[in-house]
Amino acid sequence: MNQQLSWTTWLAEGHVSVPVILLKHYPSFNLNEEECMLLLHLHTFIEKGNAFPTPEELSNRMTITATKCFSIIQKLITRGFLTIEETSVDGVRQENYSLFPLWKTIMDKLETDQRQTKLEDTLQSQT
C-alpha cells in the first residue's frame, strides 16, 4: 500500500522526548506500567500544548476508563509525583498539570544513590 497519507500523519504528530531515567527507574518508585504510562501521556499532552487533559482525553489513549484515570491521577498527586498549578492567562484562571515533582523525585533519588555509592567506595578504599 502506498503510504503517503499515513506518513504525513506520522510527521504531523511528531515525536516526544522521554527522559531515559524515568523508563529505567519507575519501578523503584513503586510505579507500575499503568501509572508510568499515564505519566507519559501527561508528559506528551503537556509537550504538545495541552497542559490539562481531562480524564476522558487520557482514557481515549489508554485501555482503562476515565474513572480509573482520575483515580490514578489523585493517587499520583497524593504520592507527590504530580501537582496542579494555577495560572492566570489574560485574567482567566487556568489549571495545569506539572510533572516537576516527578523529575525532582527522580533527581533526589539518583543523588542519594550516587552519594551512597561514593561513600561506600571511599570506605572500601580505606580498609
Added chain:
Amino acid sequence: MNQQLSWTTWLAEGHVSVPVILLKHYPSFNLNEEECMLLLHLHTFIEKGNAFPTPEELSNRMTITATKCFSIIQKLITRGFLTIEETSVDGVRQENYSLFPLWKTIMDKLETDQRQTKLEDTLQSQT
C-alpha cells in the same frame, strides 16, 4: 540538596524519541499498558545501542518478572508487532529485535482510516 551528580546522570542517560502515534493508538491494536511499555523499553534499548536485550534486562526496568517479559515478547512476535532478525557482524551471527513491523502496522491502519474518512467525505458531499 545540590544536584550536580544526579544532573550529570540525567544528561548522560539522555532522552529517547517516541513517535506520538504509538502513544495515541496502541489501544486500537489491542495492546495494553504493560505490552506497550515493553515495546517502549525495547525501542529505548535499540536506540541506545543494545538491540537484543534479555528478558532479565527488560524485567529490571519493569514491575514484571523475566518469565512474564519473555511470554509478552513471544505474544508480540506471534501477533506481528515484533521480529527477530539475524545479522552477521565480523562473521559472528547476531540476533536483533526489530520494531519495524510495529511501525508498519500503525502506518497501514492510519492509511486505511484516512482513506475511509476521505471516501465518506466524498460520498457525503455527493448527496
Added chain:
Amino acid sequence: MNQQLSWTTWLAEGHVSVPVILLKHYPSFNLNEEECMLLLHLHTFIEKGNAFPTPEELSNRMTITATKCFSIIQKLITRGFLTIEETSVDGVRQENYSLFPLWKTIMDKLETDQRQTKLEDTLQSQT
C-alpha cells in the same frame, strides 16, 4: 551555584526531536549550516505550537538579521524545501510553514540512492 531555577527552565523548555537523516544529509542538498539551522529553528517553532514564526522571531535565535532570515526563507521556498500553507481556524485565515517538502525531498533521495545501490549490487553479482 545551586541550579534550581535553571533546571526548571531547562525542563519547561523541553526537547525537540530532530530526524538524524536531516543532520546527516543536508550538505548533499546544497544546504549550508546557516540554512539548515534556520530549518531546525522552524521545526522547533512548529513542534512547540508556533507554526508561523516571524523573521524577527527567527533572527532572535540566530546570529543573522531578520532581513537575512527572510531572504533565506524565500530561497528555501523557491528551492522546494519549504511551503506556506493556508488554513482557516474559526473562520480566520491563517498561514503556517510546512516542512513536509523537506522530508519528502530527503526521502526521495534516500529511495533513489538505495535503488541505485541495489541495482549495482545485482549487476555486480551477475558478472
Added chain:
Amino acid sequence: MNQQLSWTTWLAEGHVSVPVILLKHYPSFNLNEEECMLLLHLHTFIEKGNAFPTPEELSNRMTITATKCFSIIQKLITRGFLTIEETSVDGVRQENYSLFPLWKTIMDKLETDQRQTKLEDTLQSQT
C-alpha cells in the same frame, strides 16, 4: 514513488533529542550557526554511540573541511564548551568528547539571568 526503502532508513537512523534552550540561546554565548551545528553533530554522534568522531566524520556531515572542523573543536575546547575525557575500557585507554561543559554554561547563564530578573522585580515592588 513508493518509499518503503527510504522509510526503513528513516526509522533506522532514528531521531536525536536536542535541548530547546541550546537552540534558543547559542547566540548569547557568541556561538554562530557553524559552531552550534558542529556541537549538534557531536551531540548526535555521542547519543548514537560514537563519542569520539574524527574531524573527517564531522566534515562528512557538514559543508566545511576536516581542517576547519578541527580548528572549531579546538576553539570550543579553549572557550570551555567542550572537553575531552579519558576513560579506560578493558584496559584500553579511550578518549571521548563531553558536552557537559556546554550544558553547564547554559545552566549557569539561565540561573544568573533569572536571579537578576527576580532581584529587579523585588526592587521594583519596593519602590
